[in-house]
Amino acid sequence: MMDLILFGIFPYVAVALAVAVGIYRYTIDRYSWSSQSSQFLEKKALFWGSVPWHYAILLILLAHFLAFLVPGAWDALLEAPLRLLLLEATGMALGICTLLALLLLIVRRAGNARLCAVTTRADWLLLILLLLQVATGVIIATTLRWGGLWYAHTISPWLWSLLTLRPDIQYLAVMPAVVKLHAFNGFLLLAIFPFSRLVHVVSVPFTYLSRPYQVVVWYRRRARLG
């Protein structure tokens, strides 16, 4: 029963919250949509925290998404033992990187009076949940080796079953507790995404690469001379 709630129902609740609250916040209070950068108040530790954190977490998320979206191709990629080893080692290094960087970010916030003054309860909750997430991730990687392989045959079909609206929790029910925790906490993060500073993740400013440098806004359309 618990498994059904956690892995068959809660994911839908999380997605619904993320989408509904996300849209609500974006339309009603767009002013609040920000990365909430704290570099202005502290920048030395931020460098050693933020840069490794972001590059590592983005690559790890990318791997999670690829193995979920195209499990077949993923399997084919890892057929060669060397490539599997390489991926496993990279994943482990990146995982440890996120863990250390996040610990640094947390210590940075806790230890600096200026940063404490701008940190809300939602910020702390987010950092703690992220810590839980990367910590369980690293534990899984060390204790349950070759996740690169088994993910595509267990987690990926579970996620697909959710996506196709025929939730099959069997895949998860048989997993060790730490994997369950990692999976549940992942959706919990999705659920709190619209309530936290995490909203910055969906505002990646790719358009900057192609927009003209100077932006001019007119009250009304005007004739341009040739």
Add this chain to the structure above:
Amino acid sequence: MNIRAQVSSVFHLDKCIGCHTCSIACKNLWTDRKGAEYMWWNNVETKPGTGYPTRWEDQEQYRGGWERAEAVLKLGGRGGLLGKIFYNPALPDMDDYYEPFTYKYGDLISAPAGNDQPTARPVSMVTGKPMKIEAGPNWDDDLSGSNVYAANDPGVVKLSDEEQQQMFAIEKMVMFYLPRICNHCLNAGCVASCPSGAIYKRGEDGIVLINQDKCRGWRMCVSACPYKKTYYGWTTGKSEKCILCYPRQEAGEAPACFHSCVGRIRYLGVLLYDADRIEEVALNEDRDLAAAQRDIILDPFDPQVQADARRAGIPEQVLQAARKSPVYKFVKQWAVALPLHPEFRTLPMLFYVPPMLPVISRENQGRQQLADEFFTTLEKARLPIRYLAGLFAGGNEEEVKAVYRRLIAVRMQRRSVSVGDLDAAEVEKAAELAGLTTDQIDALYRMTALTRITERIVVPPMLREQAIEAGMDPEEYKQGMGFGSRKAPKRRW
């Protein structure tokens, strides 16, 4: 040809008395709130000096403005800039400005009776904790000549040892005030650097604003503005900047700092310019930039320009305002106002009449005596021309000398009128050297010394009633306003 109108300004530095009334007017109106304490959209700094934030002119450190080659921001190309989004190595932090503080005044009346006088201890307005004050607004006010501040002025460091000594020799100690606001640049670095595209120039009047609903706090503009005139709101996660008091201007009023200026140093008016040539101007060599920028400003009296402007949709009332613009006179007709640091290549639209700082007195057997050539010599100016050229002309001394020749001609003519002790031929020669007619000199004198606010500040009609569809919320039409929001500027989520 792509004619646009720009609300522009001139600050006459010889008239600035460094009273900071402008800063206070601005602070009371716009930045008197939590998180904005440290922001001075208008600040007045002492030159030579390190300024606010400390050493803001040093672009090796802060990476503001543009590289000359290829029109690329000093902060990096588009990809390079995005690569710095997780951590921006060129961002000034709070200590480069100062940590805002207040005093525990309550302790003065609530302290228990004792042998000591109660004191009000300083507390940080960020953390609320007691703090040691190490810097504050205008910390180096009037401290030119100090070996902490003036000696570290990025413009001074570039001078030769001899020139530096000349500046600091105690009896020659010299300073002037430099009031600074956002320049509402034509080739704005802040606009170009914003990953979200939240910063924009208003087409009708050229005011540069940050759309608060689009800003995501990527804090690139703070670095990319070479004048450090965008400020990061550390409580809101949004950047803010001077809005040139557009709500006041839309009601026909002067911006607050202009209106309140005690020295009446501030002039405001419309300039017409050719927007198609912005990039071409920015590619000039440092020393040619001031002239090139002057060159894209168009003559509002020229019928051809007027016809083109009308076709570009510039309303008749704005063209009228352009003809009355004191800025056009200072910058183009008399050519006595120069942009601040044109070598940053943002094409700033705030121009400065450089200060004369003449030889005031010399010692005569132990008594101070007014110098003989009071106001009239260029060669004996107390600030090296090179220093001023570094500030206002991308290092081009000729540009600055030409301005001084005109200012000197005005002073000589006025002296001959009011005191009458100058040789008429000499006065005429000065005017000829300056390239100004007697009428022009008179007009320049009048505009400098005698005009009332309506002549100094010619706010063009903003014509909002015509510009916006009837029944449409102007804020919505424009997608958000320049700072704050229709909601209180504070963190809610």
